[in-house]
Amino acid sequence: MLVSRRWLNEYVDISDIKTDDIARDLPLVGNEIEEITKISSATGLVIGKIVDCEFHPNSDHLHVCKVNVGKEILQIVCGAPNVRKDAYAIVAVDGAVLPNDITIKKTNLRGVESNGMLCSLQEIGIQEKYVPSEFKDGIYLIDGDDSIIGSDALEYLNYDDEVINFELTANRSDLYSIIGMSYEFAAIYNKEISLPDTNYKVCDDSVKNHINLSVQTKNCSIYITKMVKGVTIKESPKFIKSRLMASGVRPINNVVDISNYVMLEYGQPLHFFDSDKLGNDIIVRMAKDREEVVTLDGEVRILDDSDIVIANNKEAVALAGVMGGLSTEVTSDTKNITIEAAVFNPANIRNTSKNILRSEASIRYEKGVNAHATKEAMDRACHLLEKYADAEILDDYVIYSDIDDKEKTIEITKDKICNVLGMNIKTEEISDIFKKLGFKFSLDKNKYLVTVPFRRLDISIKEDLIEEIGRIHGYADMEGTLPHSILKQGGVSPFEEYKVNIRDYLTSINLNETVTYTLTNVEKSKMFTKDVKNCIQVADPLSEDKKITRYSLIPSLIEVCEYNRARNINDVNIFEISNVYYNDNNDIAQKSLCAGLLSGSYINNNISNIKINSDYYLVKGVVEGLLDYLKLNGRYEFVCDNLPKEMHPYMSASIYINKKYIGYIGCVHPNIIDNVYVFELDLDELFSLKIRNIKYKEISKYPSIIKDMAFVVDKDLESSKIMNVIRKNGTSILNDVQIFDVYTGENVLPGKKSIAFKLTFSNINRTLTDEEVMSVFNDIISKVENELGAELRDK
Amino acid sequence: MIDENLIKEVDEAINNISTYDDLNDFRLKYLSKKGSITSLSSKMKELSNEEKREFGYCLNEFKNSVQSRLNAIKEKMDLEYLNKKLESEKIDITLPGTKITKGYIHPLNRVIEEVKEIFISMGYDVKSGPEVENDLYNFELLNIPKSHPARDMQDTFYINEEILLRSQTSPVQIRTMLENKDKTPIRIICPGKVYRRDNDDATHSHQFEQIEGLVVDKNISMADLKGTLEVAMNKLFGDGRKLRFRPSFFPFTEPSVEVDVSCFKCNGKGCNMCKKTGWIEILGAGMVHPNVLRNCGYDPDVYTGFAFGLGVERIAMLKYEINDIRDFYTNDLRFLSQFKYIEKSDDDASK
Incomplete structure (x- = not known):
């Protein structure tokens, strides 16, 4: 809302209020001011009469004018086509400053002295749309007589008026008018209102x-x-x-x-x-x-x-x-x-x-x-x-x-006002504020009955009146207090805490958190999932790329990876935890996902020759470490089935816990992007799994016995199969099994591989005898040999 | 008793030991089975018992002194040898280490965590809710009916007539009040993603993070709102922050205010950050509108409440002097990695 200060002043006399004060005070009662400008910000403009107008001797379009500006007659060279003798024009005299800081100086145009400038409206900063069409391509000619010669041009044209540009709140419809504004200024500066003349015959x-x-x-x-x-x-x-x-x-x-x-x-x-x-x-x-x-x-x-x-x-x-x-x-x-x-x-x-x-x-x-x-x-x-x-x-x-002629009334007590504001405002002041606002009221033992003027459509309940008192009184002297409530502990929900734990774990192993957009394109919303769902599509999207909610976080992480690679940042180890939304049997469903992406090197020191590059086993290690941290150790299983088609079919795995699918890991299909390893876990599924509290298990005081065994098996046999047989037959004395070597090449037949295991045996109550360890050890060997067609290596 | 010449000879020989070879040669010549010192004991049998004892004593003394001198020499040589070895192992300690680093959390979540911590310490619960919401919760129950002009203040991504991407986290406030069947007091903050139909540029993002707070109880006042925000802002932007309330309008609060915090860069003197005003607009707040309380089953004659909402991006942009909101979402690792460090408050919070 643009407000002419001179117009406003006609109905409320604010001539004694400085512009700077208006700029400071009005926002503090809720009326934001964007800027205060003048119609024209030029200076040094006077009205001159063109008393003589001759062709310029060295130009076919310039005129040499003699211009009477009152005190003197100036010679001015002018290029406007409509310049003519006896017209009144806006003259920028020597030293005048036009918008954009152009200062007018005496000059010489093609050998003729020019002591000022005859101005177009555009040149003094009037917007093109306001310039009458006949003056669009020339100087502005003013209607008048000789009495206006030498007077201040902006003042004469009212272009020196200040314009206050208000950014008003949506509720104050009354302020979209000069009269409404006048009431507001009257309330703020305690002034009288005088309304415009509405008489006629x-x-x-x-x-x-x-x-x-x-x-x-x-x-x-x-x-x-x-x-x-x-x-x-x-x-x-x-x-x-x-x-x-x-x-x-x-x-x-x-x-x-x-x-x-x-x-x-x-x-x-x-x-x-x-x-x-x-x-x-x-x-x-x-x-x-x-x-x-x-x-x-x-x-x-x-x-x-x-x-x-x-x-x-x-x-x-x-x-x-x-x-x-x-x-x-x-x-x-x-x-x-x-x-x-x-x-x-x-x-x-x-x-x-x-x-x-x-x-x-x-x-x-x-x-x-x-x-x-x-x-x-x-x-x-x-x-x-x-x-x-x-x-x-x-x-x-x-x-x-069919309008109702009855004015609205609102009942409110002084206590209610003071309690809600948390300030002690005296009755006299409250009454005074209502008066300034032009609200009629009666007061009976601290109880006000306020009549709301018709112009204030925004006021209908007690709270509206409280706001009026608050904003006119001002909040500057309000002393902050804290709510008097029963003390209780604050906190987050267990699921939110679970997510924070996961984030803490992943950052602790050097993965960096990203935040990416929920909305994506239709194609990406169907990628990196084994069960394509219909995601949520916005009715009026901003672009094709921000049209539908995502179902997997992986496409977003790949975008981040590509963005960074394009800037020569090749080591990208990132993760994100976010909700996704989709249609499930006509209902809107949501699930929480945690996805990660590893690419390039994870730990790197070229000088010391230490380099851990991202690969399947690194991303697997990350996920295993996380699942172990979530106390799901020993319960998860990696199986090469049910993979999204965007994953490498032989270097990826689905993860199951108790036969329940909880996500996948692996290498992204090279058709999509090279050398990128990802994981995505369903946090709702993970969170729903019951886990036991930590319980200390006593460590055996007796020495443990370590034994190695290596088998030659078919190349495609999964190590987990051997591991399962070993564990199953290890009895209570088998404490730990580790794979410490996988070997193909010399001494191993083609199509075969050798896998070596390290077994640790111990008993909590006594030292194990060699015989009992060897009995279990040999039993394991024969079971592995029989059940898996394995052959013990280096017998 | 022992031949003076031998003593002199031995003394000289010891003084001449300078290498491990010299040491071995000496041992061989004097201390081995046939060495000149060892063989002295063969003289014993030619002596009387009286003399034997004396000679034995002298010989022992002599041997011991030789041995201890040799030990000292060896010790010194060992030390020199070790030092030489260590010197040969000298490395350029200025070459880079094999860094094992911690990953970093995203700067937006960093701010959210900071705000969460402040409010949890004041007894607030942290609540979350769905990002795909009902118009009812996002607008209607918040006192913004379909034709309300305030709907212009935010352009919303609609899915259909009734479903939308939430444009604010306020629906979480509504859900919390509705779910609280006993209508007991409430003290919550709700951080989360929100969406508005804005084209992305340096200052607009179609997706951003918001944190809203809500307190509903008996006798909650605007002064309580101010006091609460004072605690939070001083914690977030450093001690000595002052707050300024400017009246404003939101359909869901009455009275409503914009809250400015005194500029933490210039301390209110006026600088480029606060556009020379000394104040920075930080959040919107107000007293919960009685219609909202009523819509959620709270009697506005018994309960009052305050609510506030702040933009996480804005806080982060101010705090870290970031100019482009899109930087949060492109996830350039050179950008993100600048937020991996701890920050230390110089004043003691436990005081």
Whole structure:
């Protein structure tokens, strides 16, 4: 909301308040200010009369002018095509500063001295859209007489006005008007309000003789019409033009400008129809489906039954609350005007302007317009039309209204105010604040009965009043306290804690956490999963790449890997813990995943020749370490089945615990990316597994016996099969088994491999005898040989 | 008793020992079975008993002194030898070590952890909820009906008419209040991912992290909100932070405020970070709107509450002076690795 300070000052005298103070004070009562500027920030501009204008001797387009600026006559060289003798122009004299810090100096143009500059409006910082078309390609020529020679040009044109650009909150519809702003300033600076003049003479014809109004929808709460006759269409007076410009509205002609002026002043949008084009019938109704209306901007708008239209006996002539229609437009030939001042349902206008277009009018209707000021705005328009457009005003109004004339009242105690704010504010001050805000009230033993003015649509409950007291009193002297509640311990849920534990583990082994986007493209949402689910698709995506929720985190981690590789960062060891969402039998389901990616080297010191590169066994070790940490040691199984097709088919494995699938690990298929190893675990499944608490197991005081055995087996036999047989037959004295060597090559037949195991035997109560160890040891060997076709090596 | 010449000779020979070979030669010549010193004992049989004792004593003394001198020489030579060996093992201690490092948590989660810790220590529970939400929880029960103009304040990713990607973590507040059947007091924070239909640029992200807080109890006041946030902000941005409440508007709180914290870079004097104002806008907050309490089964005449919400990216960007929000999501390891260090508060929190 752009507010002209001079306009504001007309209704609330704030001439004694410094601009800097406004900038400081207003945000502290809830009205954010983006910036305070001037219509033109130039300095050193005066009005000059061109008393002589000759062709430049050395140029075919420049003129040499003699310009009377009051104190003196300056010789100025000017290149504008419209420069002419006897015209009044804006002169930037020696030392003037134009926007963008251009300083005007005496100079010499093609051998002729030039002591200043004749300015276009653009050159003094007026936006292109405000410049009248006849002055777009030349200097601005001012209407006037010799009395204006030498006066300050910006002051004369009102371009020295300051503009406050407010960023208002959505609830304060009342502030989208100069009058509403005036009330706000009056409350803040404790000033009196004086409202604009709404008086006019009426002629002896009544509008009732001319208009048949029919409101056929509940979405219009008030509709007032009036007519004026015999308007003269011309340029608006300077103050109207400059104030519209300050407010961001382009001046057009006096009549159109007045409708905008009153809207800005009252926050009540008005619409002017050309009476002769409109005819006598005005119907307010909902649009028919696919009904068309051509709006003022010449666009054909196709409507539906949620749009409100104004129609005459033939067709829709305006899109209610949003924009007028072309067929009844006020043009330079217009003589008679039918004025509409109405209030429409904000929800409908919001919907229409969202689908069709947003205008200054619809912005106000969407937020809410005070229907009790509608008539006053109408009168103000009549006053201005009489004064500046020579209009004759018809008597009476044609009115439809179903608004409630009763003002809202709210009961509140001083204690409630003080308790909610946590501040002790005296009764006198509370009363004083209500007075400043223009709220009528009665006070009975600390209990207020407050009458809310119609303009404050945002106030309906006690808490709204508490906020008014809080913001006008200010929060600066509020002393912070802590809630008086029963002391209790705070914490996170066990599942959240589980996730934090997993994160802690993974960072402790040098994996780095990433955070990536949930939304991805359809193709990626189906990758890296053995059971493709339909993920959640957004209705109105920003792009194809952010269209649907992901089902696996791996594609995101691969993107991170690619991003880093492209920047020569080749050692990428990362993980992420995140939720994914999908459709499950028409329900939305969610699960928590933990995924990791390892690529390049994990530990690296070239100088010492220490290098651990990522490979299947590293990623397996990471996952085994994690599962062990989660106390699932000995319960998990790696099986080469059920793999996502994006994984290497012979260098990947699914992980099962108690036959339940909990995720997978392995090498990513080289079709997707080279040398990348990943894992993904379902944390909901992991968390659902019961684990026992830690219980100390006594360590044997007696020496343990270590024995090695090596078998030659088929190359494809999985080591876990041998391991299982060893464990199964190891009896209670077998404490630990480790694989310490896998060998193929010399001395081992092709198609075979040798695997060596280290077995540790011990007993908690005594020293084992060689015989009993050897008996178990030999039994294991024969079982492995018999069950797996293995052959003991180096017998 | 012992030949003076031999003593002199031995003395000279010992003085001339300078290598392990000399030492061995000496041992061979004087102390081996046939060595000149060992063979002295053969004289014993020619002596009387009286003389034997004296001679034996002298010989022993002599041997011992030779032996102890030899020991000293060997010890010295051993030490020299060891030192030479160590010297030969000299390495360039300035070459890089074989680093075993710890991975780092993402800077956004780092901030979340910090905030969690602060509030858990004040008795808050940490709650989470689904990111795919019902319009009912994300808007309607938060006093934002379908036609409410406040829906313009945030453009939302809808899945269908009723389902959306949550645009704030407030639905977790709603769920917590609704689930609390006994309508007892509540003190929670809810961190999590939220989504808005913004095109990504340096200051906007269609996905970001938010932390909201909610306290519902009897006699909760705005001063309680201020005091609570003062504790949190001083912990997060260092001691001496002041707070400023600016009135604002949110549909789910009344009164509502924007909360500024005094600039922690210039201490309120005015700098580029606070745009010369001395204040940095940090979060939105307010007193829970009575409609929201009522919607969730709490009687607004009995209970009041406060709520606040802060953007994790904003906190991280301010704290670490990061200029582009997209940096959090591209996960350039050169970016992430800058957040692997500890930070140390210079004041003692236990005081």
